[in-house]
Amino acid sequence: MQIRRLLALQFLMLAAAVSAAPEHSPWPGGIAVIEAGHSYGSAPQATFNGRPVLVMPKGERWVAVVGIPLGTEPGKQMLRIGEQEVAFEVAAHAYAEQRLTVKNQSHVTPDQEQLDRIGRERQVIDAALGHFRAVDTTGVGLVAPVDGRRSSSFGLRRFFNDQPRSPHKGMDIAAANGTPIVAPRNGVVAAMGDYFFNGNTVIIDHGQGFVTMYCHLSEIAVEKAQPVALGDVIGAVGATGRVTGPHLHFGTYLNGTAVDPAILLPQP
Ligand SMILES: [Zn+2]
Incomplete structure (x- = not known):
């Protein structure tokens, strides 16, 4: 199959949506969006459970965008941002x-x-x-x-x-x-x-x-x-x-x- 690019108008419109930050969704299988400092400076390094975490600009701030494993127990979790430990709460979520x-x-x-x-x-x-x-x-x-x-x-x-x-x-x-x-x-x-x-x-x-x-x-x-x-x-x-x-x-x-x-x- 030949590679084709679908240049429909909908993609141009949706291209704006792809640069948005996700909603803070702090439950197992969700995504925590955590403030990580003012974006005057360079992006900080963030890690969760020892793994590097995505950091992106949101307005004039950096935010860390953290995937939360499905098996995570509800309660407090720690994210490392630069030299700091930042706590966030994971909520319960019932899956069928x-x-x-x-x-x-x-x-x-x-x-x-x-x-x-x-x-x-x-x-x-x-x-x-x-x-x-x-x-x-x-x-x-x-x-x-x-x-x-x-x-x-x-x-x-x-x-x-x-x-x-x-x-x-x-x-x-x-x-x-x-x-x-x-x-x-x-x-x-x-x-x-x-x-x-x-x-x-x-x-x-x-x-x-x-x-x-x-x-x-x-x-x-x-x-x-x-x-x-x-x-x-x-x-x-x-x-x-x-x-x-x-x-x-x-x-x-x-x-x-x-x-x-x-x-x-x-x-x-
Ligand atoms: Zn499937």
């Missing part, structure tokens, strides 16, 4: 539970060869999702990578054939097989490949630990290390990997932590 029956048993209980493959792929995926590229950033706002009905399934606690699995770390967007997927802001392709669980996958690095992931594609239209611009076609919706039908699994990550894409997207 879902039980699924999956017909292909080999996708529920992989054999040793599959486990080896899954382990190798996990390393590549985790390295891409946790990568911190030190560049200036103007924000973390996104345009929708594909039009379609968005599920509110981020954070769902899932059971496949009664076996517990890790919570759902993305948003599923319903769309027909072959629907083009566009880059939701500028970035660089950090990884791409055909993975056991995720099928055909693209991971885009937007800088400062802000990373987005696209799974189950029918087709991949980009190469590793390729720069992509807002609106570039990166692939097409499909049903590859462990899925029951075509949809886009859309993941968004800050400081190596999956956060709810709904916080970063405009209202549908």
